[in-house]
Amino acid sequence: MALRPEQAKALIEMVMGTRDQEMTCDECVADIAEFVEVQLTGKPLSEALQAVQEHLDRCHDCTDEYHVLRQALEALAEEDGR
Amino acid sequence: MRAPRENAIWMRDLRACGLVQAEAITDLRGLLLRGLAKSFQARGDIDQAFLEDVVQQALVHILDHLDQFQGRSRFTTWAMAITVRRAMSALRRKRWQDVSLESMTEPIERALALDRDDTTSPAQHAEQHAIVETLRRLIEEALTDTQRMAMTAELGGMPLEEIARRMGSNVNAVYKLLHDARKRLKHELETAGYTAEDVRSAFA
Numbered sequence: 001m002a003l004r005p006e007q008a009k010a011l012i013e014m015v016m017g018t019r020d021q022e023m024t025c026d027e028c029v030a031d032i033a034e035f036v037e038v039q040l041t042g043k044p045l046s047e048a049l050q051a052v053q054e055h056l057d058r059c060h061d062c063t064d065e066y067h068v069l070r071q072a073l074e075a076l077a078e079e080d081g082r
Numbered sequence: 083m084r085a086p087r088e089n090a091i092w093m094r095d096l097r098a099c100g101l102v103q104a105e106a107i108t109d110l111r112g113l114l115l116r117g118l119a120k121s122f123q124a125r126g127d128i129d130q131a132f133l134e135d136v137v138q139q140a141l142v143h144i145l146d147h148l149d150q151f152q153g154r155s156r157f158t159t160w161a162m163a164i165t166v167r168r169a170m171s172a173l174r175r176k177r178w179q180d181v182s183l184e185s186m187t188e189p190i191e192r193a194l195a196l197d198r199d200d201t202t203s204p205a206q207h208a209e210q211h212a213i214v215e216t217l218r219r220l221i222e223e224a225l226t227d228t229q230r231m232a233m234t235a236e237l238g239g240m241p242l243e244e245i246a247r248r249m250g251s252n253v254n255a256v257y258k259l260l261h262d263a264r265k266r267l268k269h270e271l272e273t274a275g276y277t278a279e280d281v282r283s284a285f286a
Binding site for chain 1: 116117160174210281
């Protein structure tokens with residue numbers, strides 16, 4: 001597997017963007033419901049929810065789950081609005 | 083059509099007995115199933131039986147863990163988050179079931195070979211190559227075997243949950259392992275004279 005430049009950049013950005021303290025996946029899961037609701041309303045994120053965004057920037061598993069959750073909630077909201 | 087339940091009503095009804103609880107469970111099950119079906123409808127590999135199985139497992143978990151709902155979101159959002167996590171976990175397990183960790187952990191010199199991009203000038207490619215080569219050397223020298231194995235598997239696209247399963251660990255421990263590895267590499271790259279800005283401009 002050879003890295004494309006954008007993959008190399010993403011890897012190095014991830015390394016250089018590492019913080020001393022980062023949220024774990026379980027901590028992210030505990031806050032994800034609140035996070036997605038704030039995202040859907042377009043309100044600014046609190047400092048605590050910023051940590052969720054930072055975790056999502058680094059964790060593919062949690063990012064995938066966030067997108068599926070968001071799609072599900074948007075679909076249900078659309079259904080409610082019919 | 084009945085008005086949507088508020089959080090407190092969901093909690094009251096799901097903790098009730100008999101018909102009240104049964105009706106609340108039926109409503110919640112329907113909502114979770116509809117949400118999950120809509121979010122997965124573009125995926126051809128998901129069938130109704132899979133969705134119903136996931137929702138049933140999620141419902142059992144939700145009912146067993148009602149005390150963990152802190153009221154920081156709508157109850158249904160919290161319940162949907164649990165259901166999505168179960169669904170994604172099952173899909174990852176299925177998708178990666180035949181892939182071993184060993185097959186994902188090719189030698190780091192191959193895992194970190196940088197492709198030449200036609201739009202990159204020779205000078206820029208040389209700069210990128212130098213950074214990637216430094217990183218490759220640091221991964222070899224500064225990380226433990228376990229960190230190196232997890233990082234290479236992650237680079238290859240294996241989900242952390244699947245890496246954890248193969249290491250007999252859990253996703254939080256693997257995240258922490260990789261976090262410690264990134265911290266070490268960042269420190270070593272900075273010691274080698276690279277700043278975040280240098281790196282960004284080399285790959286801009």
